[in-house]
Amino acid sequence: MPAPAIILVSADHLDVLEAEFTHRYAHDYDLRCATTCAEAEQIAREICDAGGLVAMFVTDSRPVDQPSVLHAFAAWRSVVPQARRLVAAHWDHFLDDAPSLRAGMAKGKYDAYLLMPRGARDEEFHHAVTDLLSDWGASVPDPEVVSVKIISPSHDPLTLAIRDFLDRMGMPNRVWHPEDPHIQQFLTQFPDRTYPFVYSPQRSGLSATSVRDVAHHIWGRPSDFKIDDVIDMAVVGGGPAGLAAAVYGASEGLSVVLLEAEAVGGQAGTSSMIRNYLGFPRGISGMRLAQRARNQALRFGTTFLTGWDVDTLEVGRDGAPHVVRTEGGEVRARTVVISTGVAYRKLGVPSIEDLVGRGVNYGAALTAAREMEGYDVVVVGGGNSAGQAAVHLSRFARSVSIVVRRSGLGETMSQYLVDEIAYNDRITVVPRTRVVDGGGDGALEWLCLEDVDTGERTTKQARGLFLLLGAEPRCDWLPEELVRDRSDFVLTGRDVPRELWVDDLPPANLATTVPGIFAAGDIRSGSMKRVAAASGEGASVVPLVHAYLAPAPED
Incomplete structure (x- = not known):
């Protein structure tokens, strides 16, 4: 297969872009140049018709044949929806054009707004380019480098x-x-x-x-790892809260083991692009955020046990350590941080459940998105995860319908995602509706949708159904001593019933009803259900662990 293409577009500054990209990218990418948006579109069509790939469009901020570069991106997106889109504004125009263009970036009309390089070794510029190319590479069905x-x-x-x-x-x-x-x-x-x-x-x-x-x-079995007789902190769950606890705990000298039943990152790890996480102005995928945090925790000495469900948690008594038991072995720990997150609720329609894995998916299922190219798909859910899934699917699917029971998305979804969805002409919001049936010959082919107000039913062709239906806690493995609320979320701090306080004082903010066991992230009653909030709780639990492990004062 030929090298993927990067298409450079500028009427007045093409020489600057071409020189900069040739030095850095000509070895691995097919660089194509155009002076007009129409020419760039034609180049993209020719590449796609020949079976090639377009990885990125790079354009200056003032096209000569379009009223705005945003119009150009809309046209290019119709040809190559997966390609990354970058504005490299000339230094004479960067400040003047920024106000009108940055609003478009917030709505997902393009991926980055940068100052065109003014000389050699503009690493900030190229860091953004390589980040975008890396994100694009992760969406390609057949990567060049295979592990x-x-x-x-x-x-x-x-x-x-x-x-x-x-x-x-x-x-x-x-x-x-x-x-x-x-x-x-x-x-x-x-x-x-x-x-x-x-x-x-x-x-x-x-x-x-x-x-x-x-x-x-x-990654091996727990018995394959040499674990000290008793460790300082066992973290159960490798989502943002668990990863943050592992990073901060290990960096401060605690011996830490993290157990994760599935892939590191939890539900956040399935997010195609998180645009409102602090410190990542161009956004970051949940997978990359999770892998960076995992590598950070490994660097400080955390041991990861991946693919192991925790069967039971045995509470230590009279100074004995807590015991985390799995099928492949056990971990004995002075403290335990519960950060197992939540699972998506089941739809409960038998005909739909029978097709899970055959077009029906719980969660974003990023890999399945690549299988949806050219088809119609439905996303059920009104939270940020559903919005991110819909935006990602729109890069592949012919159409994406977001089905919600509410009258719209504004009550449950971040505004930046609402705006991005409103702009995207491949995505349609279907309010006050639910999925009641579906079927197909061995795989999903159609869905039946019902208006929750009138009861009217319609049949829709769909090759993919992605269910992101809200949160159910994963608490069946927890001991009775850990008190939960009516929905089975773990109670901590002042939410613990007063009769269980000690000396009329509530437990610490993230402490449970069992000394030495803490809860952080979505599993905790009253949590915000946001990636940043979960990360903050994971970091905040470490001082509580230190305080618990500290020797008691003599007085």
């Missing part, structure tokens, strides 16, 4: 689930058909394989029967 090979004769639910897990763990992967001539010699090493077959250079090959098989194969 894990998957051999499978079909895109069955298990193969898709394995790919989604590996994507969320930041491991580039690719699927080959067993009869692909390029891998025949490779397959002779594994004559007894069954499918899907997963190969990682570090761990050889595996005939997988579940996603957990893959996690254990690549």
Whole structure:
């Protein structure tokens, strides 16, 4: 396959852009130049018609054949919706054009607004470019650099689930058909394989029967790790709260083990782009945020046990440590941080549940989004996760319908996402509606939608259904001593019933009813259900752990 293209567009400053991009990117990308927006659109169409890929459009802020660069991006997006879009304004125009263009960036009309390089080694400019190209590369079905090979004769639910897990763990992967001539010699090493077959250079090959098989194969069992007899802090759950607790705890000298049943990042890890997280003006995908936090925690000494459900938590008594038990071993800890987050609620429609993994997905399922190219899809949910999923799906699907029971999205979704969705002509909001039925021949083909006010039903063709229906806590493994609210969220601090306070004083803000056990993030009763809030709680729990572990004063 030819190298992916970067299309540079400028009538007056093309020489500056071409020189800068040639020095940095000509080895790995096919650089194309255009002086008008119409010419750039034609180049993109020719590349796509030939089976090639367009990774990015880079344009100055003043096109000669469009009233605004935003009109150009709209036209280019209709040709290549997956390409990243960058404005590199000339220094003579940067300040004057910024007010009118930055509002468009907030609505997702393009990805970044930068000052055109004025000389050599403008690393801030190129850092933004490479970040955008990296995000684009993560959305390509067949990446150039492959960490894990998957051999499978079909895109069955298990193969898709394995790919989604590996994507969320930041491991580039690719699927080959067993009869692909390029891998025949490779397959002779594994004559007894069954499918899907997963190969990682570090761990050889595996005939997988579940996603957990893959996690254990690549990252090992708890018994494979040398863990001290009793550690300072066990973190259960690897979402933003758990990752923050691991980073801050390990960086301050605590021995930390983090256990995660699925992919590190939790629900936040499935977000295609979080644009309102502090410190990332161009946004960051949930997967990248989670992997950066994981690497940070590893650097400080955190041990990660990935793919292991915690079966029970045994409360330590009379000074004994708490015990976190899994099928593959146990972890004994002086303190435990519960940050298991929440699960999406089930739709409860039998015909829909039967098609999970065959067009029906709980959560954003970023890998499944790539399978939706050219099809109509439906997203159910009105929160930020649903909005982010819809925006991401619009890069691939022909149309995206957001189905919500409320009258709109404004009550439950951040305004920047509401604005971005309103701008996107591929996304339609269907208010006061619910999904009541669906079906297809072995995979989802249609859905039945019902108006919640009138009861009127309509049938809609759909190849994908993405269900992001709100939060249910994961608390079935917790001991009775940890008091929860009516919805089963863990109570902490002043929310703990007064009769359980000690000396008429409530537990600390993130402390539970069991000394030495804390809760942070979405699992906690009264939490904000936002990535930044969960990260803050994870960091805030560490001083409480230190205070609990500190020797009691003599007086």
